[in-house]
Amino acid sequence: MSSNAYELISKWLVEESFTIRRLEAPPEAKILWGLDVFTPGQPSINFKIISPADKPDRVLIVLGIGISPDHRRELDKLKQAERLKVISNILGKALSVCIDCQITVQPNMIDPQALSILLALFNEEITLYGKPYFMRLVARTLNTYLAIISGFNEWFPIIPEDSRKKIQPYA
16 A cells, blocks of 8 residues: 555645655665655745655654744743743644644753654555545644744744745744
C-alpha cells in the first residue's frame, strides 16, 4: 500500500495546486518515501509527507516552525515562568485546532527555538476515506501552523518595517 499511498497523495496534492517534489533524505532518516510539499499562493507554507520505514502502515504529515529572531528576543525578555505561560497558551490554541496532532517544542518549553507538528494517517484511512479526508487533514495541519503563528503574533505583535516585505513563514 505504501507505494499506492505515494501515488494517491501525490496525485491529490497536484490536483489541489500544491507543488510537490520527491524528498531527498539520507539513509539514516529511515523513510520509505517522502514528499516536500508547498502550498499554493504566496507566501507558501512548506511541509513534508513521509512514510517511515519502521511503520509502513502510515504516512506522517510533518511541519516545522522556527521561532523568528524578533519573537525570540521578546521571549528572552520574559522570566522563565512567563515564557512557559506564553508557550503553553500557544500550544493550547494549537491543540484546540488539532487534537490529533503531536506538537513538540524544541529543545524545551523554557527555551523554545522551534516547534513541530506531526499528524499520522494510516494507509487504511487513505484507502477507506480518500481524497476529501486526506485534504481535510492537510488543512487541519496548516490551520494548526496558523494558530501557532497567530499565537506568537498575539503575544508579541511585530509589524515588519516595510509592510510590503514578505512575511516570514515562521513564528
